[in-house]
Structures are given as C-alpha cells and as structure tokens.
Amino acid sequence: MKDNPFALDGRVALVTGANTGIGQGIAVALAKAGADVVIVARSDPATTRSLVEAEGVRAHVIMADLSSIEPCHRIVEEAVEAFGRLDILVNNAGIILRNDALDFSEEDWDAVMDVNLKALFFLTQAAARQMTDWASQSGQRGKIVNIASMLTFQGGVRVPSYTASKSGVGGLTKLMANEWAPKGINVNAIAPGYIATNNTAALQADETRNRQILERIPEGRWGDPADIGGAAVFLASSAADYVQGHILAVDGGWLAR
Numbered sequence: 001m002k003d004n005p006f007a008l009d010g011r012v013a014l015v016t017g018a019n020t021g022i023g024q025g026i027a028v029a030l031a032k033a034g035a036d037v038v039i040v041a042r043s044d045p046a047t048t049r050s051l052v053e054a055e056g057v058r059a060h061v062i063m064a065d066l067s068s069i070e071p072c073h074r075i076v077e078e079a080v081e082a083f084g085r086l087d088i089l090v091n092n093a094g095i096i097l098r099n100d101a102l103d104f105s106e107e108d109w110d111a112v113m114d115v116n117l118k119a120l121f122f123l124t125q126a127a128a129r130q131m132t133d134w135a136s137q138s139g140q141r142g143k144i145v146n147i148a149s150m151l152t153f154q155g156g157v158r159v160p161s162y163t164a165s166k167s168g169v170g171g172l173t174k175l176m177a178n179e180w181a182p183k184g185i186n187v188n189a190i191a192p193g194y195i196a197t198n199n200t201a202a203l204q205a206d207e208t209r210n211r212q213i214l215e216r217i218p219e220g221r222w223g224d225p226a227d228i229g230g231a232a233v234f235l236a237s238s239a240a241d242y243v244q245g246h247i248l249a250v251d252g253g254w255l256a257r
Contacts, residue, residue, distance in 0.1 A: 005239035009034035012083040013236065014075070014127070016066060017093030019045035021197035022147065025225025026090050026232045031055040033233045035088065038079040040064055058083065066093050066119040067111065076126040085134050088143045088236045089127040091120045091169075096162045096199075109161045116165035120146065121172060128180055135184030142185040143236040146173050147228075148247050152191050153255060170247050177245030188235045188243055193251025196222040219252030 013030045017023040019041035027037050028051045036058040039045045042065050052059040060082040064071040079086050094116045097108045124144055131142025149166035150156075156163050169189060176187040194213050196204060203209050204222065214220060231250045234240055249255050 006233060006237045007034050008088070008233065008237060011035045011087040011236070012038065012079070012085050013088035013090065014038040014040060014079050014086060015090040015092055016040040016123070017042075018048050019043050020048075021199060022192060022195055022225050022228050023090075023092040024048045024051070025227075025229040026092060027052055028055070029226060029229025029233050030088065030090075030236060031057045031059075032229075033237070035236070036060075036083055038062060038082065038086075040066075040075055040093070042066075066115050066123070068114065069119050069122040072119060072123040073126050075123060076130055080130055086127055086130045086142075087134070087140065088145070089124060089131075090145045090147070090232055090236075091124060092147045093119070094147065094165075096159055098158045100158055101160045104160050112161035113165050116162070117168045117172070120169065124172075124176065128176070128183075128185055131185050132180070132183045140184075141238070141241060142180075143240075144176065144180075144185060144187040145232050145235045146187070146189040148173070148189040148191040150191055150193055150249070150251060150254060152189075152247060153249075173247060174245040181244050186235070186240060186244055188240065188245065189247045190228060190231050190235070191247050191249045191251065192223065192228050193217065193249070193254045194222050195228065196224060216257055217252040217254050218257060221252065223250065223252055 013035040015027045018027045018039045031052040037052045038060045040062045049059045146169050148169045151163045152166045152170040173189040
C-alpha cells in the first residue's frame with residue numbers, strides 16, 4: 001500500500017518480550033500493518049508466532065534472556081540473517097521487583113536495571129549499527145520504539161529500580177534521537193498506562209485497587225495490548241518520520257488527571 005503512510009509492507013520488525021501481553025499486542029499490530037516480525041522471548045512464544053503468521057507475514061523466533069547483554073549482538077545478527085535487514089526495533093522486554101526503598105537489595109536493583117536499561121541500550125546500539133548501514137544504502141529510515149512507563153514521569157512507590165530504569169529509558173530515547181536522527185533513524189518511546197495483561201491480573205482482581213485505578217483514568221477502562229500496538233505502528237511507520245525523541249503516553253488520560 002504505497003500511498004498509506006502507516007503501512008509497513010516489506011519492513012522487518014524485531015520485538016523483545018513478545019511472548020505475551022504488551023509485546024504480543026505490538027508484534028501482532030506490526031504484522032497486521034504488513035511487517036515481518038522477529039519475536040524475541042525467554043519462553044516459547046508459539047501463540048504470538050501463530051498470530052503473526054495468521055496475518056500473512058513471516059515470523060522468526062529467537063529465544064534469548066536479556067538479563068545480560070550477552071545475546072544482544074546475536075539477536076541482531078540472527079534477525080538480519082533470517083530476513084536480510086532490520087527496519088524496526090521495539091524494546092519491550094522488562095521486569096519489575098517490588099520492595100520498600102529502605103529495604104531494597106542490590107541484587108534486585110541490578111536485576112531490574114540489567115534488563116530494563118543496560119540490555120535495552122546495547123541491543124539498540126547493535127540494531128542501530130545495522131539500521132544506519134541500511135538507511136545509507138536504501139534511503140529508508142530505521143525506527144526504534146522503546147517501551148517506557150507512567151513511572152518515566154511519576155515516582156511511584158516500592159519500585160525504586162523500576163522507576164529509575166524507566167526514567168533512564170526516557171532519557172536514552174532523547175539522547176539516541178539527538179545522535180541518530182541525522183543517520184536516518186527515528187527514536188521514540190511509548191509510556192503505557194494500566195494495561196490488562198497477566199502482569200496486572202492481581203490488580204484487576206483486587207476490587208478496591210481496581211476501582212481506585214478506574215476512577216483515576218478518564219477513559220474509564222483498562223487499556224488493551226492492542227492500544228499499545230496501534231501506537232507502535234504509528235511510530236514505526238513513515239507517518240512518524242518527523243517525530244523524534246518523543247515519549248507517547250497511551251494511558252487513557254491517566255497523566256492528564
């Protein structure tokens with residue numbers, strides 16, 4: 001669909017943490033827009049693969065644990081080997097650990113920062129090197145979409161390393177945009193609000209907390225992974241060629257309250 005600025009036909013996208021939830025929603029949305037999808041996950045993403053392939057595009061699975069940077073270069077190399085190029089990277093993989101700031105351990109701090117910030121940076125660095133080369137050859141822009149958080153803007157409670165890591169994701173998004181815009185790469189982020197996934201099942205099941213959350217959201221509902229997928233398609237498409245270093249809140253109005 002040459003005249004559709006949101007179409008991703010012929011593009012290759014890589015999505016981390018894509019076996020369930022937001023990552024799965026993003027992978028499927030990119031497939032619906034026409035992109036072939038490299039699915040990176042720690043556990044078998046068979047359902048995501050089936051959903052992607054049902055859209056008539058190709059899927060390739062890479063099993064990897066991003067608790068260290070060891071697999072970062074391998075992931076990018078395997079993606080390029082599988083599909084010949086890499087146009088889009090969505091950094092969705094992340095973890096969260098909870099404890100009072102007074103009691104938070106170094107081990108838990110490092111575990112969250114290693115996945116949410118360190119691996120994100122070095123995977124993006126490896127992908128950007130490929131994208132820069134491809135942009136210079138083809139004239140097509142690379143697209144990097146980081147998954148930030150409401151805690152990129154807010155402090156939260158009992159999640160010190162998560163808050164620090166997601167604040168860091170926001171800062172890195174802007175730095176990468178500053179450095180890589182002239183090289184043909186757009187770097188932006190999405191900050192999801194409360195999304196109905198396995199990770200938030202306990203909150204949804206807590207009648208009091210669920211009511212408090214919904215009362216704060218002007219839209220009056222939990223978000224769906226597909227809501228994040230739509231934002232990812234926009235930022236990955238040529239429709240967002242002049243969007244750089246932006247953190248797009250997809251939160252039903254949470255931050256506007």
